[in-house]
Amino acid sequence: MKIEVTTKPENFNIQKNIISQIRDLINFKNLEPGDKLPSERMLSEKFKVSRNVVRDAIQKLELYGLLKSRPQSGTFIANIGITALNGMVEDILRLDEPDFKSLVETRILLELKTARLAALRRTEEDLDQISKALKAHKEKILNGEEAVQEDLLFHLAIAKASGNSSMNTFMLIITPEIITNFEKYHVCDVGQAHSRIEEHQAIFDAIKNRSPQLAKQKMKEHFRELYKYCYNIEIN
Amino acid sequence: MKIEVTTKPENFNIQKNIISQIRDLINFKNLEPGDKLPSERMLSEKFKVSRNVVRDAIQKLELYGLLKSRPQSGTFIANIGITALNGMVEDILRLDEPDFKSLVETRILLELKTARLAALRRTEEDLDQISKALKAHKEKILNGEEAVQEDLLFHLAIAKASGNSSMNTFMLIITPEIITNFEKYHVCDVGQAHSRIEEHQAIFDAIKNRSPQLAKQKMKEHFRELYKYCYNIEIN
DNA sequence: AATTTATGATTGGTAAACCAAATCTTCATT
């Protein structure tokens, strides 16, 4: 028995198809930023698909900030200019699925920064949250158990304390893929687990003492330990 | 006549409500990673809402990698562990809308890195694309026109050349908001426009010559000029 | 008894019907 692991290209391609048709229509009709798109009904009729499919495509473009739909009023083109819109749609259509290397690279970039920012901006409540995550991780490890989840929740607590909502969001998007890969390849085996505790503690202390440079430094060392076998990932 | 600019909290709260109910159900029923969620019909019946509302909530959790729904089969819980899932759902529910400062801060972080990476990894085709964007921007400026869009397309071309799909995606998400704010506050006025051209050229040259450190340096100077009035944004 | 096949129930995806808010049109009033 053969198991197909296809990503169902059809579904994605249908949506991509609709997205590019929307772009074409905007260009052909010379619609400008701020203008209203034809109604979902008209689009679905024009493109010979269901309204639902059109709605999904619109939703995706809304996620990227290119459209904005308002209830009982219409879907509007963002004020970013027609040139930027065309360029961005092109990019969106060609986007690759992120590989693991990209994820890790991005993660390190974000974490070095959020550690710094957390040291600068953390509130007392932030500190409390980080402390709890630190403790949960520590106890799991000392109990001899795997603690990948607690590990990453510690890092997410720092991201939250950075006071930067975008970075926090991006960290959340990246994290699940990181976790599953860690568990798959047993990155966090018990042998090195104890040094993890100390590294986390050092990061926490730096954030507590409002030492941004040290926080970044300790985070960097933490990652250097973690990913030392992945030598073609950009750490700095 | 007064225009209400409310963000319609109800709609968001309905979705957040459903999301937290899904989390509660997972916990109450002791569902584990990899398990199948009840069908959308059952969920919609249980939560007393339409199936579409359930589907939207699932789609959002899918975006954050916590669920994965497969056609004609079911919706499955990601293999990230129940602790991580609970923590992440909590974070997702409390996420703030990003303010402009966060966006700019994140943009600078990403761009310094993508410039470096592009210098290391750009292909000839990447270089060609960046060159075209550079030229388009230059010509618009020399023609005395505003060129905010061409400016950011140049930066997006660099992000693409970085070979990091995650960073590319995040740049795309951030860009529209940046553009609208630039145009709103007239950040790119014509006076400084000519020095922009030189700065872009310097960045391009560094990427062309495969000089990662220089590319980052030139990008940093570029931003220092741009945002010198925003002194509480973390540049490094 | 083991394996294959067939059949019916279940599922997420899609299409169609319906709703209430927003907008436009029309017409009466000043």
Place this chain on the structure above:
DNA sequence: AATGAAGATTTGGTTTACCAATCATAAATT
């Protein structure tokens, strides 16, 4: 002619109905 109100229309959002792929169960065959 300008303005305001009322009604009809249009719109995105929501609900309902339908579809084809999938899966589990059981019957049939070896």
